[in-house]
Amino acid sequence: MSLDQNEWNEQQYEAVQRIRKRVIEVVGRNMELYGVTLSTGHLYGLLFFADKPMTLDEMGREMQMSKTSMSTGVRTLLDLKMVNKVWEKGSRKDLYEVEYDWYQTFTDYFATQWRRAVESNMQALRRAMKEIERLAQQPDTSEFMAGVLQKDLEKIRQAESYYRWLDRVIDAMEEGQLFDLVPRES
Amino acid sequence: MSLDQNEWNEQQYEAVQRIRKRVIEVVGRNMELYGVTLSTGHLYGLLFFADKPMTLDEMGREMQMSKTSMSTGVRTLLDLKMVNKVWEKGSRKDLYEVEYDWYQTFTDYFATQWRRAVESNMQALRRAMKEIERLAQQPDTSEFMAGVLQKDLEKIRQAESYYRWLDRVIDAMEEGQLFDLVPRES
């Protein structure tokens, strides 16, 4: 990556960097779908093309950003399992490289992020259902009120059914069944 | 929803609102996974429990927010196909209601958002591959340089293969094949 290896012809180096930069730009932008910042997306792109695991300092130099930013950026990417910490003897610094198995990245992302959401939503819905049922049984509940409660309950039940389905989708992904439906290449 | 229908017992009304509010809170928060603001998530929740399609003014009143915000919020939800515009004769105002078929919402979201990302990424990758191949054929390309280009090319090829897979996943979703793998309830 660095210029001071005399194997590099400066002009060619620039050409390679230009190509990489464009790819990084696009991939980074679309990574906002994963809920990461544009700059974190760029960091990912940098690591993607790096020929070896990088340290925080190296990243900071390349990105022209503070080491602190690299630290937090790497941490979010670690949480998303998009980069891995790598051990290398002789180095005291932490080294990081991207997870090149994007199939894995994709399914992991779903497993962690969506599962969390599904669970918290299900819990909220179930709690609400209990409350509604309790309310519906109160003696002073008018006809009108009962109707409203019934409609709410119906909506919530439908939502819950959807979440149960989504939960099974996530299961299927974790177990790799998605690859039965849509096989990976070679 | 409004209090001035005398069928409502105020205390019970409060109780219902409290339940709804908690559900809206949770669902709204998790909607950030779809890349929408917390407040847009709340707007969705409001529409979810509304017993009839709502106008922008009604939403603004309920959310205690400006009509402009409602307008933009509804627009993003429309883009995500999470709400639908509804026509009602006699009313000059636009009316909106949520799409209650969340299975549909889920697959539509993928179809639109992820397809867009896949396409733009694939285009960028293909363009980069061409560039690299062109560079590799230049006569003054050193051994070292050729190696670097080769490694970049390999990474890009791998990424492209992943995107082709993802593209097929999206196809499968659009065609409802996901429901073969994980059937919806009832």
Place this chain on the structure above:
DNA sequence: AAGTTCATACAGAAAAAACTGTACAGAGTT
């Protein structure tokens, strides 16, 4: 144990995004 080197917590600065009020264009009504 003293001295380095490293990652990260934290507070403040900079940048981005969300939100609002005003203004205006288009559709509908009189």
Place this chain on the structure above:
DNA sequence: AACTCTGTACAGTTTTTTCTGTATGAACTT
């Protein structure tokens, strides 16, 4: 045609997020 009502574009303000510099504690070296 004049008038009214509705949705949204736009500019400015407020709020939130991102980014940085400094400080600190932990791990390693001497």
